[in-house]
Amino acid sequence: MLDSPIQEIKDKIPILDLIQDFVQLKKAGTNYKGLCPFHSEKTPSFMVSPSKQIWHCFGCGLGGDVFEFIKQTENVEFGDALKILADRAGVELKKPTLEQIQTDKKKDVFYEINDQAAKYFVKVLWESNTGSEALEYLRKRGLNDQTIKNWQLGFAPDDYHYLENYLAKGFDKKDIEVAGLIIKRDEGRGVRDEYFDRFHDRVMFPIQNLHGQVVGFTGRLLHDKADTGKYVNSPETPIYNKSREIYGLYQGKQVIKKENRAILVEGNMDVIAAHQAGFTQAVATSGTALAEQQLNILKRFCENLIFAFDSDAAGSTATKRALELALNASFNVKIANLGGAKDPDELIKRGIGLWQKAVEGAGSFLDFFFDQTFRQFDAKTVEGKRAISKELAPLIFRIADPVTKAHYIRKLAVSINVAETAIWDIIRKLTVPKTIREAKPLFHKSRKEMLEDRLLGLTINLGDKQFLSQFSPADFRDDNREIFIGLNEGEPNSTSSKFQLLSFAAQTQMQEQQLDAKQELNKIAAELKKLIIKEQMQELANKISEAEQAKNKTAVQELSKEYVLLSNQIKNF
Ligand SMILES: [Zn+2]
Numbered sequence: 001m002l003d004s005p006i007q008e009i010k011d012k013i014p015i016l017d018l019i020q021d022f023v024q025l026k027k028a029g030t031n032y033k034g035l036c037p038f039h040s041e042k043t044p045s046f047m048v049s050p051s052k053q054i055w056h057c058f059g060c061g062l063g064g065d066v067f068e069f070i071k072q073t074e075n076v077e078f079g080d081a082l083k084i085l086a087d088r089a090g091v092e093l094k095k096p097t098l099e100q101i102q103t104d105k106k107k108d109v110f111y112e113i114n115d116q117a118a119k120y121f122v123k124v125l126w127e128s129n130t131g132s133e134a135l136e137y138l139r140k141r142g143l144n145d146q147t148i149k150n151w152q153l154g155f156a157p158d159d160y161h162y163l164e165n166y167l168a169k170g171f172d173k174k175d176i177e178v179a180g181l182i183i184k185r186d187e188g189r190g191v192r193d194e195y196f197d198r199f200h201d202r203v204m205f206p207i208q209n210l211h212g213q214v215v216g217f218t219g220r221l222l223h224d225k226a227d228t229g230k231y232v233n234s235p236e237t238p239i240y241n242k243s244r245e246i247y248g249l250y251q252g253k254q255v256i257k258k259e260n261r262a263i264l265v266e267g268n269m270d271v272i273a274a275h276q277a278g279f280t281q282a283v284a285t286s287g288t289a290l291a292e293q294q295l296n297i298l299k300r301f302c303e304n305l306i307f308a309f310d311s312d313a314a315g316s317t318a319t320k321r322a323l324e325l326a327l328n329a330s331f332n333v334k335i336a337n338l339g340g341a342k343d344p345d346e347l348i349k350r351g352i353g354l355w356q357k358a359v360e361g362a363g364s365f366l367d368f369f370f371d372q373t374f375r376q377f378d379a380k381t382v383e384g385k386r387a388i389s390k391e392l393a394p395l396i397f398r399i400a401d402p403v404t405k406a407h408y409i410r411k412l413a414v415s416i417n418v419a420e421t422a423i424w425d426i427i428r429k430l431t432v433p434k435t436i437r438e439a440k441p442l443f444h445k446s447r448k449e450m451l452e453d454r455l456l457g458l459t460i461n462l463g464d465k466q467f468l469s470q471f472s473p474a475d476f477r478d479d480n481r482e483i484f485i486g487l488n489e490g491e492p493n494s495t496s497s498k499f500q501l502l503s504f505a506a507q508t509q510m511q512e513q514q515l516d517a518k519q520e521l522n523k524i525a526a527e528l529k530k531l532i533i534k535e536q537m538q539e540l541a542n543k544i545s546e547a548e549q550a551k552n553k554t555a556v557q558e559l560s561k562e563y564v565l566l567s568n569q570i571k572n573f
Contacts, residue, residue, distance in 0.1 A: 012089035061450035121154025158201035180234040243291035261304035334362035457506030
């Protein structure tokens with residue numbers, strides 16, 4: 001049997017000692033409590049139990065043992081957390097556990113599949129007739145051959161089985177599917193082929209993680225088609241978490257760290273064009289809006305962010321939201337003015353000097369929003385003045401530094417020609433906007449996971465399983481599923497760490513918030529049920545669009561029927 005160092009480490013590192021290095025804790029009964037390091041809050045909801053050696057935050061739902069704490073704070077996987085804590089405990093790590101080996105091995109397979117796919121797409125781009133048009137397209141977009149090679153750009157031909165057949169020589173089709181590269185058709189619908197390629201007729205941009213491994217792809221359509229999206233991304237897989245990966249960070253991280261700044265652009269092409277022009281600090285989120293997790297990873301490399309977003313997106317709600325997130329993550333944010341260019345890619349084509357000027361001359365985000373707002377409204381009319389202050393006051397309110405704040409209050413007062421005191425009055429009345437107060441923690445659990453946890457935790461504490469009857473094991477995830485089955489059969493494994501954590505979490509929350517367990521369970525069960533139906537609907541919607549892509553009319557009809565059934569069901573809540 002392999003040695004497990006986990007218990008030894010736990011014994012040597014009291015949880016209280018570890019967490020107190022990061023969080024100020026106060027004694028609260030038998031537990032300790034403090035402000036959660038994983039989401040922003042003013043009243044403490046972060047609890048530590050020295051006797052159970054676990055922690056839990058009932059604000060964001062995170063919790064676990066010492067390893068989980070390090071995973072979250074250091075933003076690492078279990079293996080690395082193990083190393084960090086082994087170091088601290090002075091425990092020598094021998095062989096990894098069997099379980100670790102298996103998980104790691106499986107991940108290696110998915111990395112390997114994505115790597116092989118990337119190589120295949122590159123080969124098609126450079127060596128085939130079908131690829132030459134794509135290559136021409138990339139050159140026309142201003143990329144030189146070295147850049148195209150460096151970024152491993154490739155081409156997925158307009159066929160449904162090339163990649164599948166290629167990869168199937170070395171891998172299980174099931175694994176290729178999980179890796180996100182082929183899609184399974186529904187069985188029993190009389191379709192000849194079981195699988196088909198996810199990407200066809202697309203210029204392929206491999207997405208690399210921080211270590212340079214290919215974890216997924218963005219595919220851009222080479223020939224516009226009416227019913228197909230211009231961009232398709234790999235789905236989330238065991239190795240690809242969309243809200244974690246940052247396009248270009250692998251290539252740019254050293255420079256970003258050295259210069260203590262990153263330039264955030266919107267598209268993959270913007271990143272590549274900027275790097276080719278010598279601005280290797282450019283990164284982008286790919287396939288998602290900017291997420292807190294990405295900001296937190298970026299925070300490990302720099303404190304300064306320059307937004308260089310497409311001109312049509314500047315001032316949009318999405319940009320404001322991204323800005324808000326970046327400010328919450330305590331970045332110094334500046335905004336580059338692209339001077340009428342559509343996006344960074346276009347500006348760079350007009351002249352690298354222009355792009356350089358935009359980056360170096362990037363202004364404070366507030367000046368940027370002042371310009372935007374004054375262009376939008378008439379500062380001479382009463383309505384205009386009101387609209388302008390309504391837009392800008394919340395942003396000024398967010399400034400922490402009092403001198404800077406006073407500066408912008410005066411600027412606003414002068415610009416709309418009202419007394420400064422009027423602006424101060426508005427600012428004083430503002431409270432932290434809802435979106436910020438409820439901002440998700442950096443490493444949040446999904447709402448569904450939180451509801452699962454609470455449903456099970458409260459059930460454990462109440463000792464009454466009536467609220468579980470409307471759910472089935474499939475509704476729960478991983479270890480929650482086991483606990484659900486155990487509770488239902490009246491034989492839960494009450495010594496398992498997840499069981500203890502759920503129970504502890506529910507208990508502290510009941511005490512802190514003085515909730516009525518039954519009422520609470522009622523609410524939670526209803527919301528969870530609704531979420532599950534919504535997930536099923538989403539899944540069906542995906543299947544419908546896949547079936548549409550595959551031109552399978554009967555499947556589309558049947559799936560649509562199921563969809564209608566569910567949408568009727570959800571109306572009952
Ligand atoms: Zn929290």
